[in-house]
Amino acid sequence: MSLTPQGSERVPEQRRGGSGGGRRRRGGQGGDRGRRGRRILRWSAMVLAVLIVGTAGAGYLYYQHLNDNLKKDDLNIGDKKDRAAKSKANAAGQTPLNILLIGSDARDSAENQKLGGAKDTYNTAPRADVQMLLHVSADRTNMSVVSMPRDTLVSIPKCTDPDSGKTYASSTSTMTNASLERGGPGCTVATWEKLTDIHIDHFMMVDFSGVVSMADAIGGVPVCVDANIYSHTSSGHGSGLKLKKGTTSIKGKQALQWLRTRYGFEDGSDIARTKAQHMYMNSMVRQLRENATLSNPGKLRSLAETATKALTVDDGLGTVTKLYDLSKELKKVPTKRITMTTMPWVYSSDGNRVLPKPTDASKLFRLVREDIALDGKDKKKSKKTTTSSDPAAADDKIAVQVQNGTKSSTLAPVSGRASAVAQLLVGKGFDEAEADSSTLLSEDETVIRYPSADLEGDAQRVAKALGIPTSQVEKSTDVSGVTLIVGADWRSGAKYTAADDDDTTPESASALNGSDTKACMHVDPDYTW
Structure with a gap:
């Protein structure tokens, strides 16, 4: 991901390292990929998850043979010392649910290659070009989503590929999307747990194929721009998105263009693109829940076929029955209690990558870890203060x-x-x-x-x-x-100052509520028509 505003690229993407192990779907070692290919469909995993949320009420249309479509992989292949403790149950015995949504840029099929471009990278090791942590509260009253920019520099723990047995050494200051090529999605999960100390229960990973079909099956998703937009530059950059000012219902190719657009939205950065993706996802959920029956069963069945063929999950979600059960849990959350955020970030010292923003990123992770709703609508949790009856020694x-x-x-x-x-x-x-x-x-x-x-x-x-x-x-x-x-709240000084009892979501997380129907993307004046 380049966070540079339109008009310049800071540095070429780093070369892909390592190998894909023994799994055919990963492929081997590859080189640089074109800019266009690296920006396609990073929203894929979120599309699938939101689709499951929206269609849960449509009825059980899965067939047993769909189980064979699902690919499965290990949940966490990192060192045990880097793993987060399991989430604690609330007073009612309920536990939160954390699912890591991963969008792979794999070119492991003709269809994926066509969508991803870069012919010289066919069957090379994939990267995790979208990473979103979906947190469902223990009482199922609210849901939070935290996106991490793919260029975030993190520490990736040691990971061991369960198929080939190959061990990938730990590394520091490495782009987070490189975690996927180090043994599979289980290494991306391990990386998130090491960074956030949040226990992850499941992952869902999807590749390029089938995403346009999903967009078509929905029948159109309303999106808004505050001016006419044409995402195109004289040098050939841009998604090709062309819309009039106001709200337009998009599907198929236009939906793909919207989700790929960087040139033309706000400052031309991937952060702006993430914001547009969040708007699309929220609008999709509203559409699906308003039209939960999806009038054409044939289209829905075709969508299920396409989705399961494109999906890789952990063993805990390894059947369509388990996925359907998950969809029922997600369906319990009202749209108005869904909050989408981006991990607070700052530029790295050379300005080419980003880092988690000190204090704000840690706070956002803590809120998720402690099951505190990011929309601020939870009842305030009082901190227990008691005085012991046991007398203290001198x-x-x-x-x-x-x-x-x-x-x-x-x-x-x-x-x-x-x-x-x-x-x-x-x-x-x-x-x-x-x-x-x-x-x-x-x-x-x-x-x-x-x-x-x-x-x-x-x-x-x-x-x-x-x-x-x-x-x-x-x-x-x-x-x-x-x-x-x-x-970490007492890093210096001789006097301890207790932190304010503040559980508000940092402003830098750019929270967007699922029921916000007025959200509209700002168009860069250089890309109007």
Whole structure:
């Protein structure tokens, strides 16, 4: 993805590395691909997921032989140490559902090659050119979608291809879309879990083929532009989209053009294109739910055939029955409670790629991880504050182990932070405070943990001395004594300042509500007619 406004490309795309392992659908090693090919149909996975949401009420039209169409792959092929803990159940015993939607740019068939272009890249290793995390709340009242720009530089963990047995070494500052060619979608899942600490339950991956057929089967999706637009340049760039000002119902080729358009929308960046894709998806959901019966059963059956042939899923979604059950869960969420966002980002130092935006990206990931609705309509969750009945020992008798948890998904750890805070405690009279320099953790929020009730009073006394809220003191069998983990919210200074109890979605996430019928893409004046 180039984030450069129209008129210039910052640098050529990096060369494709590695191999596709033993799977025929991945192919082997390839070289550079044309700009046009890299920008086609990155929205594919979201199309399929939204289609399932919208057609759940249309009736069970799948056939048993559709199971044979589905391709399956391992959910997570990264190291266990990089995996996120499973989501916790709410008070009613319900758990959230996290699905990673992946759009592959594979050229592994004649149809995919025709759609993707770049003839010299036939059957080369695919990349994950669209990545969207779909989060369904535990109570199924709301849904959040987080898109990650494909040029985001991330740390990709070590991944082992389950078919070939080949191991791909971990790497840093690597474009996130390269994760797919390192053993398959299970490596893309592992990359997301390492970055966000969000447990992913399933993935759905789709390639180029069948997407136009999906758009046709829907029968038209209304989209809006604030001026006449023609996405075309004298040098041959542009999707070819040509629309009049206002709202137009698009399908087939026009739908494809809309979803590919970069030149002509706002600043000509892929971020603007993502915004247009979100508008399309929201409009599609509304259309499908308003016309949930889809009057032509034959078209719907054909769509099911096309979709299952284009789809790769994990074993947990490996039958049409499981996909249908998933669609019923997604259908429970009202359109007005669907929120689409883009991961907050900043340019890398050379301006050619992007990075997760410090603080804002971590906050967005935390909201999803804690099952907090991104539309802000959840009831505020009060933080538990209690005072222990267990009396604390004298300060100089309380043993405290201090660990460094300042590493976050966007920031490197602060060297020596555990020692600095341990010395701070010693200065306050906690003579038995010691730093554990052998352990490096990642905690968004500073926390004090204790293993048993007889140490609760001691842990709360340490919290009071440092100004840490008692809501951040918790019992845990993961520690053997009072343990202070200095989090990413206390990276410097001798005074701890508790963060505001703010669960609002960062403005930089560009949230778009599913019921927003007034959303309209701004057209670059250089592309009007």
